[in-house]
Amino acid sequence: MAKKYGMVIDLKRCIGCHTCAVACKLENNVPMGMFWNRVLTREASSIDLPQGNYPNLSREYLPVACQHCENAPCVKVCPVGATYKDPEGRVLINYERCIGCRYCMTACPYNARVFNWQEPVRIPAHDYGSAGVPQRKRGIVEKCSFCEQLVNAGGEPFCVTCCPARARKFGDLNDPDSEVARLIRERHGERLLEDRGTKPQVYYLR
Amino acid sequence: MNRMSTNFKLSRRSFLKGTAAVAAAAGAGWAGLKAPGWLQPATAAPPGVQEKVVRTICSPNCWQTCNHLVTVRDGRVVKTAPAPMPDREYDRICLRGLSHIQRIYHPDRLKYPMRRTGARGEGKWERISWDQAFNMIADKFKELRSQYGPQAVAVVHQSGNYGVLNGGYAGAYRFAGILESVLASGSVDQAIPTGFAAALGMGIFDAYSNECADWVNARTIILWGSACAESQINEWHFIQEAVEKGAHLVVIDPIYTTTAQKARTWVNLRPGSDTAFALGMLNIIISNKLYDADYALNNTCAPFLVREDTRLFVREKEKPLVWDTVTSRAVPFDTPGIKPALEGDFAVSGVKCRTVFARLKENVRDYTPEKVAELTGVKAELVTRVATLLATNRPGGIKFGFGADRYHHADLLGQALITLLGLTGNIGKSGNILGMFFAGFDPMVYNAGWLFPAGTFPKVLPLIQLQDTIIKQNPYPIKALYITCSNLLVQTTERNKWLKEVWPKVDFVVAVDQFFNNTLNYADLILPAAHYYETEEVVLAGDVPYIMYRQKAVDPVGEAKPDWEIYKGIASRLGFSQYFGTIEEESAKWLDVPLLRQQGITYQRLRQEQAIRFLPKPYIPWQDGKFKTPTGRLEFYLEKKVKEGEELPVFKWPLEAGPDNPLAAKYPLTLITRHEKFRIHSQYENQPWLRELNPEPVADLNPGEAQKRGIADGAMVEVFNDRGHVVLKCRYNEAIPPGVVHIQQGWWYYPAGHHQELTHANFKANTLNYSFFDVRVDVKKA
Numbered sequence A: 001m002a003k004k005y006g007m008v009i010d011l012k013r014c015i016g017c018h019t020c021a022v023a024c025k026l027e028n029n030v031p032m033g034m035f036w037n038r039v040l041t042r043e044a045s046s047i048d049l050p051q052g053n054y055p056n057l058s059r060e061y062l063p064v065a066c067q068h069c070e071n072a073p074c075v076k077v078c079p080v081g082a083t084y085k086d087p088e089g090r091v092l093i094n095y096e097r098c099i100g101c102r103y104c105m106t107a108c109p110y111n112a113r114v115f116n117w118q119e120p121v122r123i124p125a126h127d128y129g130s131a132g133v134p135q136r137k138r139g140i141v142e143k144c145s146f147c148e149q150l151v152n153a154g155g156e157p158f159c160v161t162c163c164p165a166r167a168r169k170f171g172d173l174n175d176p177d178s179e180v181a182r183l184i185r186e187r188h189g190e191r192l193l194e195d196r197g198t199k200p201q202v203y204y205l206r
Numbered sequence B: 001m002n003r004m005s006t007n008f009k010l011s012r013r014s015f016l017k018g019t020a021a022v023a024a025a026a027g028a029g030w031a032g033l034k035a036p037g038w039l040q041p042a043t044a045a046p047p048g049v050q051e052k053v054v055r056t057i058c059s060p061n062c063w064q065t066c067n068h069l070v071t072v073r074d075g076r077v078v079k080t081a082p083a084p085m086p087d088r089e090y091d092r093i094c095l096r097g098l099s100h101i102q103r104i105y106h107p108d109r110l111k112y113p114m115r116r117t118g119a120r121g122e123g124k125w126e127r128i129s130w131d132q133a134f135n136m137i138a139d140k141f142k143e144l145r146s147q148y149g150p151q152a153v154a155v156v157h158q159s160g161n162y163g164v165l166n167g168g169y170a171g172a173y174r175f176a177g178i179l180e181s182v183l184a185s186g187s188v189d190q191a192i193p194t195g196f197a198a199a200l201g202m203g204i205f206d207a208y209s210n211e212c213a214d215w216v217n218a219r220t221i222i223l224w225g226s227a228c229a230e231s232q233i234n235e236w237h238f239i240q241e242a243v244e245k246g247a248h249l250v251v252i253d254p255i256y257t258t259t260a261q262k263a264r265t266w267v268n269l270r271p272g273s274d275t276a277f278a279l280g281m282l283n284i285i286i287s288n289k290l291y292d293a294d295y296a297l298n299n300t301c302a303p304f305l306v307r308e309d310t311r312l313f314v315r316e317k318e319k320p321l322v323w324d325t326v327t328s329r330a331v332p333f334d335t336p337g338i339k340p341a342l343e344g345d346f347a348v349s350g351v352k353c354r355t356v357f358a359r360l361k362e363n364v365r366d367y368t369p370e371k372v373a374e375l376t377g378v379k380a381e382l383v384t385r386v387a388t389l390l391a392t393n394r395p396g397g398i399k400f401g402f403g404a405d406r407y408h409h410a411d412l413l414g415q416a417l418i419t420l421l422g423l424t425g426n427i428g429k430s431g432n433i434l435g436m437f438f439a440g441f442d443p444m445v446y447n448a449g450w451l452f453p454a455g456t457f458p459k460v461l462p463l464i465q466l467q468d469t470i471i472k473q474n475p476y477p478i479k480a481l482y483i484t485c486s487n488l489l490v491q492t493t494e495r496n497k498w499l500k501e502v503w504p505k506v507d508f509v510v511a512v513d514q515f516f517n518n519t520l521n522y523a524d525l526i527l528p529a530a531h532y533y534e535t536e537e538v539v540l541a542g543d544v545p546y547i548m549y550r551q552k553a554v555d556p557v558g559e560a561k562p563d564w565e566i567y568k569g570i571a572s573r574l575g576f577s578q579y580f581g582t583i584e585e586e587s588a589k590w591l592d593v594p595l596l597r598q599q600g601i602t603y604q605r606l607r608q609e610q611a612i613r614f615l616p617k618p619y620i621p622w623q624d625g626k627f628k629t630p631t632g633r634l635e636f637y638l639e640k641k642v643k644e645g646e647e648l649p650v651f652k653w654p655l656e657a658g659p660d661n662p663l664a665a666k667y668p669l670t671l672i673t674r675h676e677k678f679r680i681h682s683q684y685e686n687q688p689w690l691r692e693l694n695p696e697p698v699a700d701l702n703p704g705e706a707q708k709r710g711i712a713d714g715a716m717v718e719v720f721n722d723r724g725h726v727v728l729k730c731r732y733n734e735a736i737p738p739g740v741v742h743i744q745q746g747w748w749y750y751p752a753g754h755h756q757e758l759t760h761a762n763f764k765a766n767t768l769n770y771s772f773f774d775v776r777v778d779v780k781k782a
Ligand code: SF4
Pocket: A009, A013, A014, A015, A016, A017, A018, A019, A020, A021, A039, A061, A063, A162, A163, A164, A165, A166, A167, A168
């Protein structure tokens, strides 16, 4: 059977440290002002703020990037076929084709995509991250690729490599023996906004 | 039912708010990022790229010393990644380590030596050459040394780099030793360890705990004033793994930190009341007989007899005596075949005495759960629960952070914690945690032969005494400061005193750093230091059990130099060049200590392997129950503190923070300045990616406290006391208890004032430690 890449994020382990968010920016040459991968704090107006009243409090973090939906609305609405589902189950963008209409951004219920409103601004000014990360110009949309350049070379997404809490796992959802498949089974992985029928390939453990 | 989807708003607005990136994305604001000129378009990727990967080390004082794989493309760093360690559980990196490319190539990076041309703090500078800089320093030092003696110069260092030669450790010691100057350092993070390590007979930063990898075997873990999931991010997964195996995690912290959020039991005690809680635990453990009597009798000082008159041990030829219940007489504690009494009043040669254990029992008797509840503000039931867990759900451990360390009597907490571990037998077994695991200084800094090759020594001055020493010009006539690895004016107390009383007394301030931080602004001569990736050397271990070697990944930016080269440049102009060989030569000599030699660890091997384990695996000290004290027992009874009445842990409210403190009427809030995940002390403060997440300083206040003062969420406020003030935005934050205002430590600049204007330098003689949180303030609308 063909591969279907997916990710599992253990929210019990996650400490909201944003290491995954920064790792993603570094690896994928993501400009200032943009995150492909963000760490939300539940119901908070500013990061890290808890819910409730002192001392009866709770707090939960939720790292969110593209969910690589099996039934991806962004793929369906793209008028030029720039966004596509690849044979290994990833939702990818052909940046050469993107015309910047942003239909995909409207269609995505997870707000996973970002738009280059201006010439990309980078600090430092040189390109960083792995070789093989595609260039993106002003006027096009970009997002998480499950670190295509690393995975195709036999590696894993950089956010998975760097997570200090070891909260993130990556693998083949179609292989019942993979760590991700086992975790989803044993710990009843949940998906975001399941009622939308998008069938995300990112699962969360709580 | 999928609860997650409804609870997290996935709208664009909440996303952006959630990451605090709203200002950045909108192209507005950039609060805290002062130079919009940084924002330059990216260059195109060059064709035919050259790429190499170099293994090196990140080493600020988070003490996690992560080994990094650094990708260099066409001569520039483009990526950092965690390097594989000999034990893969120590593979590590964090958000700050991933932002190094921004630090190295930061537009504000200091690239050349510069000399002040305007008034101090005015910000007018002129570029000079290294030759000019070295000559200026050498001439000034010569002049001062001949007029006032070598102690007219003070080398000041803090913990900015764990590099051996370039960090504040061995390199600064040699430089100061050769000059016979004053060496001002320390005074941070050392109160709890002072009380804790004394019982073990160890130095305060020695390897006295089981290594982190063994913590996964703990069944009870108490994180005491430690926000480990934020301040030591890479230690967290070990604790999490223990929890997944069923460990009970207790977090003791007034603030609802991310770490507290992960606890099964959160003890939200009143700031500064920690020792009362610990005494309550001791009381429960003793009165419910939950202690490990065998361990207490055979491995600790619990049965030692203490004279009622002098409160010193009853001794025979130096040896403390115990009461043998078989023969009913006092005998040396190590007499074979005896059955010592744990409790009881006795008379030895007419002198009344009782056991250490009996004295401890009496000392803690009043700390009933109800009394502790009153003092600490937590439920009485928590005292019993936590004490019972530590004593019965074994193996267990206590990891202290430095939250509770920042109060005046924190050494007493250290004494109480080691007593708790000793009485419950939580020492020397897999799964025990003894305060903190720190492998770093053990075999190395103590290479005194290397440090002081000329037989001349520095005058070591605790940093907390530097201000008064300079103001009084006594005991040393300090006229010049050489500040390295330290953002002094941001990381020490009483900033106004520095600027108004100390600075006018010094003729010459040299500061070595990578940026115009808040200290360099007030210097006379500033020197650009190389980044971690821009030099090679041996690096102190921190919380990993390895000797490690840092490789140079790239040349320094601009004319920046490794600290060692700077020492060398100055020393050679003063006629001391023979003591400053190449980094390679000196690293090899420095490593040549018996502990490493015995294991065949040489400089050549280290350069090749880069991380070599030098502690046994697993590292579990004290398995034989023998300690480094004179008796070989765990001596939690400290005879040297009899004068203060602190030979056993007692509870005393700190200087300012106690609820009934006289200052409380005028200044009802206490100030906590904790470490958060966005910085290591003041390092990484100006990293643009980290600023996207954490854009500007805020005063976190419980909404109740803010509303009482008519302060709206987001309004500008002034935090003030008699010593000074700071102006910043207020943020409503329910994680902060009423009665506390919280500001993240390490911010360089505020709209006005600085949080270190509010702090004080009052210290306890035996700890010489800064009490950064033992501070009262109030807040008003700005
Ligand atoms: S790196 Fe890991 S622990 Fe940190 S926020 Fe991301 S998922 Fe959570």
